[in-house]
Amino acid sequence: MKKILIAFAFSLTASAASAADAVYEAPQAPLANDAQMFSWTGFNVGIQGGYAWNNQDLELVGLPLTFTGDFDGGLAGAFIGYNYQFSNNWVAGIEGDFEKNWGDDSQISFFGQLDYGMDWQGSVRGRIGYAIDRALVYGTAGWAIGRGEVSAFGAGTDKATFNGYTVGVGVDYAFTDMVFGRVEYRYTNFGDKDFDLGGTIINSDLDQHAIRVGLGVKF
Numbered sequence: 001m002k003k004i005l006i007a008f009a010f011s012l013t014a015s016a017a018s019a020a021d022a023v024y025e026a027p028q029a030p031l032a033n034d035a036q037m038f039s040w041t042g043f044n045v046g047i048q049g050g051y052a053w054n055n056q057d058l059e060l061v062g063l064p065l066t067f068t069g070d071f072d073g074g075l076a077g078a079f080i081g082y083n084y085q086f087s088n089n090w091v092a093g094i095e096g097d098f099e100k101n102w103g104d105d106s107q108i109s110f111f112g113q114l115d116y117g118m119d120w121q122g123s124v125r126g127r128i129g130y131a132i133d134r135a136l137v138y139g140t141a142g143w144a145i146g147r148g149e150v151s152a153f154g155a156g157t158d159k160a161t162f163n164g165y166t167v168g169v170g171v172d173y174a175f176t177d178m179v180f181g182r183v184e185y186r187y188t189n190f191g192d193k194d195f196d197l198g199g200t201i202i203n204s205d206l207d208q209h210a211i212r213v214g215l216g217v218k219f
Contacts, residue, residue: 038134038174040085040093046216048182049076053209054103054118060110061194061201069116073103075210083127083136091129091136098122101146111152111197116204119159121146123166123188134174141167144188148195148204155198162190162206174218182214 056069077099085091104117122145129138144166151157168186175181192205 038131038177040083040091040129040131040136040172040174040218042218043080043082044180044216044218045078045080046180046182046214047076047078048097048099048184048212048214049074050184050210050212051075052101052103054101055207055209056116057205058116059203059205061203065110067107067109069105069107069114069204071103071105071117073101073117075099075101075121075212077122079214079216081127085131089131091127091131091138093127093129094125095127095140096122096124109152111155111200114150114152116150117148119147119149121188121190125166129172136172136174137169138172139167139169140184140186141165144190146188146190146206148190148193148206150195150197150202150204152197155200158195158197160193160195160204162193164189164191164207170212172216178217178219180216180218182212182216184212184214186210186212 052075054071058069059066077097079095079097081093081095083091083093099121101118101121106113106115123142125140125142127138127140129136144164146162148162149159166186166188168184170182170184172180172182188208190206192203195202
């Protein structure tokens with residue numbers, strides 16, 4: 001009888017141990033992956049500001065007289081756009097912006113004092129970039145427009161709207177799922193326009209280098 005009890009107890013112990021091992025070795029159910037990779041797909045809107053170096057070549061039409069009228073100044077405005085991120089992390093998008101340009105200057109010329117500058121500028125551009133999680137490195141190019149002004153004492157003031165192209169590179173970085181920051185460099189060639197100052201025609205050929213920083217919201 002004693003041997004039977006010992007055998008029974010040993011059997012129970014072995015069974016309990018086997019059950020414990022089975023529970024211990026049972027594979028755990030896979031955890032749900034709630035953390036999704038950040039995507040740049042969606043509409044965005046934001047504000048931006050920076051500084052522009054405006055380079056201007058002036059020519060008195062009909063006479064062999066040329067001179068430079070460079071002027072620098074601050075920029076401030078807003079942008080709006082849309083991006084689509086592909087499965088391979090490439091991003092394509094379109095964006096427009098509009099800015100106030102505070103660049104102006106003056107110099108003594110054959111008119112006496114000649115004043116010149118820009119009032120505003122804008123662009124509509126395509127964007128191609130590559131997303132590294134929350135960072136988007138991109139290139140951009142498209143159409144640019146700007147409003148320039150030239151005036152001379154006694155000869156009046158004239159304004160003209162320039163049309164040209166703009167190209168640049170930049171980096172967007174998402175601080176949260178909605179808010180992102182931006183640093184961007186762009187070169188813009190506004191082309192040339194004629195200004196009529198009391199019957200005297202001055203041709204202005206204008207281009208620009210600019211650095212911008214921005215803050216946007218993605219929807």
